[in-house]
Amino acid sequence: MQSIIILSILVLLAPLVGGLVYGIERKVKARMQNRMGPNILQPFYDFFKLADKRLVMVHSTHAFLGVMHFISIWVAVAVLIFGGDLILVIFLHLLSTALLIMGGFSTRSIFSHLGANRTAISILAYEPVLIIMAVSIYAVNGSFQISSIIGSEPLLYKMPLTFIALLLILPIKLKKSPFDVAEAHQEIAGGAEIEYSGIFFEAIYTAKWLDYIFVYALVFLFGGSNYLLGAGLVVGTFIYLNALDNSSARVDYRQMLKFSYFVALPVAFINLLITLFN
Amino acid sequence: MFELKKFRKKSPWILHFNAGGCNGCDIEILACLAPKYDIERFGMINTGNPKQSDILLITGPVTKRTRERLVEVYNQMPEPKVVVCCGSCASTGGIFRGMYNIEGGVDQFIPVDVYVAGCACRPEQIIDGVVVALGILEEKTKEIEKTIKLANKPVVEEDGQVNRRNMPAELTYETAV
Numbered sequence: 544m545q546s547i548i549i550l551s552i553l554v555l556l557a558p559l560v561g562g563l564v565y566g567i568e569r570k571v572k573a574r575m576q577n578r579m580g581p582n583i584l585q586p587f588y589d590f591f592k593l594a595d596k597r598l599v600m601v602h603s604t605h606a607f608l609g610v611m612h613f614i615s616i617w618v619a620v621a622v623l624i625f626g627g628d629l630i631l632v633i634f635l636h637l638l639s640t641a642l643l644i645m646g647g648f649s650t651r652s653i654f655s656h657l658g659a660n661r662t663a664i665s666i667l668a669y670e671p672v673l674i675i676m677a678v679s680i681y682a683v684n685g686s687f688q689i690s691s692i693i694g695s696e697p698l699l700y701k702m703p704l705t706f707i708a709l710l711l712i713l714p715i716k717l718k719k720s721p722f723d724v725a726e727a728h729q730e731i732a733g734g735a736e737i738e739y740s741g742i743f744f745e746a747i748y749t750a751k752w753l754d755y756i757f758v759y760a761l762v763f764l765f766g767g768s769n770y771l772l773g774a775g776l777v778v779g780t781f782i783y784l785n786a787l788d789n790s791s792a793r794v795d796y797r798q799m800l801k802f803s804y805f806v807a808l809p810v811a812f813i814n815l816l817i818t819l820f821n
Numbered sequence: 822m823f824e825l826k827k828f829r830k831k832s833p834w835i836l837h838f839n840a841g842g843c844n845g846c847d848i849e850i851l852a853c854l855a856p857k858y859d860i861e862r863f864g865m866i867n868t869g870n871p872k873q874s875d876i877l878l879i880t881g882p883v884t885k886r887t888r889e890r891l892v893e894v895y896n897q898m899p900e901p902k903v904v905v906c907c908g909s910c911a912s913t914g915g916i917f918r919g920m921y922n923i924e925g926g927v928d929q930f931i932p933v934d935v936y937v938a939g940c941a942c943r944p945e946q947i948i949d950g951v952v953v954a955l956g957i958l959e960e961k962t963k964e965i966e967k968t969i970k971l972a973n974k975p976v977v978e979e980d981g982q983v984n985r986r987n988m989p990a991e992l993t994y995e996t997a998v
Contacts (some may be wrong), residue, residue: 740872
């Protein structure tokens with residue numbers, strides 16, 4: 544009973560922690576560029592400012608899909624924290640992205656269509672690796688349950704190549720350079736979320752924080768019962784992602800797909816074969 | 822009480838719009854975002870999306886091609902919003918004033934809150950202008966702000982507001998008469 548309460552509090556706090564992660568990320572990124580950078584609480588300032596804007600929406604379905612995008616990713620994070628099914632988590636996350644894509648296509652703005660299109664392409668790039676990751680975790684562990692994964696031996700020693708494949712697709716997932724075609728600042732000005740404003744953009748903005756929680760929780764799973772190792776992996780991934788984001792330029796979406804299918808996917812697949820025939 | 826108003830000052834998102842200038846002021850605006858001046862430390866982001874921004878930074882004089890776009894971009898920004906004119910071209914028309922393709926200053930079409938002088942305006946001046954604009958932003962209400970209608974008839978009266986003259990239209994009007 545007590546553990547359920549603690550887990551519920553963790554789920555409720557997930558957006559707050561995600562906001563802090565985003566704030567720290569902006570600070571770290573600024574320091575890497577030799578800038579001062581904003582306050583660590585800056586995402587929350589943005590949050591309150593967006594709540595104060597006048598209500599403007601394109602049409603009600605568009606706004607509804609944006610809010611559902613936020614809710615479904617929160618449910619995905621909740622299932623992840625409660626130790627549910629890994630496949631369910633991955634598909635709930637896919638559902639949330641699909642809702643954003645539908646939102647992007649529901650307006651008449653050409654930039655919104657372009658962003659939704661590119662988001663769909665980036666799903667094509669990263670989703671197979673996530674599925675293969677789940678399958679190889681099943682092959683090693685005999686279960687999709689996250690609670691059993693977190694209680695077992697560290698997965699990193701048994702499937703290091705899958706972890707490398709995950710690291711390769713994380714920039715696509717989090718829309719970071721060099722694979723930020725879906726967001727593409729100043730090129731298509733934010734992608735599928737371009738038509739959202741005010742309190743509805745807030746849902747998208749907060750969903751972005753929850754994305755960080757989702758990704759770093761996936762990375763944390765590789766630590767298994769060794770929580771210290773998991774935390775180390777999370778910190779290492781954080782630094783790797785930001786260093787990569789700052790040091791690389793955006794690539795074409797074709798190059799992104801090619802990289803995903805010819806580098807990341809085979810790496811994950813080789814690891815799956817090794818675990819299956821071991 | 823928890824006031825949302827004070828957070829407007831802490832995260833102003835900028836939309837940068839070039840109405841047809843020579844790119845001098847644009848370079849200075851980008852210099853503000855670069856490591857030397859780093860206005861991101863005040864929470865400012867260059868969003869490039871009118872629907873999510875609070876401050877409209879305009880550079881350059883309004884040309885016949887950009888005036889409808891300028892009004893459209895301004896109308897897409899949700900209130901509260903402020904407009905900052907960067908440089909003398911955006912404020913009055915500058916050296917382009919009176920040319921056949923130039924309409925003049927920005928304030929003929931949309932209400933302007935802060936004028937930043939200079940050709941090109943220095944990054945320090947832009948930051949100063951934006952800080953003044955933030956003070957205005959905090960006072961503003963969420964009422965819809967209307968643009969000034971595009972004039973069909975040339976405005977020829979000179980009541981101290983020389984800037985309201987629609988010179989190209991005036992020329993054609995005079996030749997037609």
